[in-house]
Amino acid sequence: MTLRSLLKKYRAALVMVVLFVAFLFLFPSKAGRAEKSLLDQLKTMLLVMPPIFVLLGLLDVWVPREMLIRYMGKGSGLKGTALGIILGAVAAGPLYGAFPVAAVLMDKGASFMNVLVFIGAWSTLKIPMFLFEMQSLGARFAVARFLVDVPGIFLIAFILNKLLTAEDVEKIYSASHDAK
Amino acid sequence: MENLILYGVVAVLLVFSMIRDRAKTKKALMKGLKAFEGILSQFLIVLMLVAIVLAVFDPATISRLLGAGSGFMGIMIASLVGAITLIPGFVAFPAAAELLRNGAGVTQIAAFVSSLMMVGLVTLPLEIRYFGKKAAIGRNTLAFVFSIVAALFVGWMVAR
Numbered sequence: 001m002t003l004r005s006l007l008k009k010y011r012a013a014l015v016m017v018v019l020f021v022a023f024l025f026l027f028p029s030k031a032g033r034a035e036k037s038l039l040d041q042l043k044t045m046l047l048v049m050p051p052i053f054v055l056l057g058l059l060d061v062w063v064p065r066e067m068l069i070r071y072m073g074k075g076s077g078l079k080g081t082a083l084g085i086i087l088g089a090v091a092a093g094p095l096y097g098a099f100p101v102a103a104v105l106m107d108k109g110a111s112f113m114n115v116l117v118f119i120g121a122w123s124t125l126k127i128p129m130f131l132f133e134m135q136s137l138g139a140r141f142a143v144a145r146f147l148v149d150v151p152g153i154f155l156i157a158f159i160l161n162k163l164l165t166a167e168d169v170e171k172i173y174s175a176s177h178d179a180k
Numbered sequence: 181m182e183n184l185i186l187y188g189v190v191a192v193l194l195v196f197s198m199i200r201d202r203a204k205t206k207k208a209l210m211k212g213l214k215a216f217e218g219i220l221s222q223f224l225i226v227l228m229l230v231a232i233v234l235a236v237f238d239p240a241t242i243s244r245l246l247g248a249g250s251g252f253m254g255i256m257i258a259s260l261v262g263a264i265t266l267i268p269g270f271v272a273f274p275a276a277a278e279l280l281r282n283g284a285g286v287t288q289i290a291a292f293v294s295s296l297m298m299v300g301l302v303t304l305p306l307e308i309r310y311f312g313k314k315a316a317i318g319r320n321t322l323a324f325v326f327s328i329v330a331a332l333f334v335g336w337m338v339a340r
Binding site: 009010012013016017019020023027030031033034035037038040041042044045047048049051052053054055056057058060061062092093094095096099100102103116119120123124126129131132133135136137138140141143144145147148149152155156159160163164168171172175176 | 183186187189190191193194197204205207208209210211212213215216220221222223224225227228229230231232234235236266268269270273274275276277278280281282286289290293294297298300303306307309310311312314315318319322323326329330333334337338
């Protein structure tokens with residue numbers, strides 16, 4: 001990476017550093033709190049992030065995605081749904097990263113219910129994210145959220161599946177084929 | 181203690197991976213590093229922003245807006261902010277923890293986290309491109325309502 005592209009990438013962060021330092025000088029009475037808060041957050045990050053991101057890389061390399069996708073078609077039943085959850089849970093990245101993958105799933109014949117479950121699992125059941133949530137917000141918080149999210153994902157997928165007509169789903173499948 | 185478990189589990193997995201396939205393990209580590217580097221800039225920005233916001237608003241103000249006593253209004257504010265903002269969970273969790281330490285309520289923070297992860301107003305156009313208007317708007321609406329339910333459950337579980 002060249003210095004120029006590095007600068008471009010971190011330009012916003014550098015601007016923020018300048019603003020932060022300016023803030024410290026302009027409001028000395030608030031500086032202590034701002035510094036302490038920043039240090040606390042940095043400490044959490046440095047402590048927790050290394051293993052999380054190693055795990056993220058390991059999941060990415062070892063989970064055979066192609067194979068999982070092959071078994072998610074119509075009539076795959078519980079197994080297909082479970083695979084949808086697993087596929088979402090080992091994912092990394094923000095929700096919008098799931099849409100292109102969902103298009104691939106639909107293209108390979110995954111049932112719409114399984115695609116919806118996959119989207120739900122990606123949005124909120126990611127394993128590295130769950131571990132990180134547990135570290136920063138507490139085990140009770142993260143586990144409670146996980147427990148309510150699993151039925152929630154199914155409920156949302158179920159209602160959405162009922163809400164859409166066969167024709168709607170047909171349209172989505174052909175559109176996703178083109179969007180890829 | 182929890183950190184120790186996390187480090188232990190990942191270390192064991194890493195050793196297994198090394199034994200199975202060195203090249204793949206190296207690739208995994210590079211991927212992890214790249215993913216980390218990818219969010220680093222955004223991460224630093226949010227950390228500093230939160231630090232400034234927390235320095236300006238004292239715990240009393242935060243707890244009035246988002247505290248346990250802020251009730252349903254606080255939950256609504258939190259889930260709306262979560263629905264609109266687009267920050268990765270890795271960035272949001274330390275910030276959310278910092279808000280909790282400074283007077284925000286558990287239910288309110290859970291509402292923020294839930295809708296942040298499940299609802300995406302900014303990415304709605306993209307979602308519509310893949311799923312069409314009906315499915316995309318339907319999913320986001322359902323997810324928004326659900327994130328409030330989930331928050332109430334989390335708040336209740338943590339308080340117990």
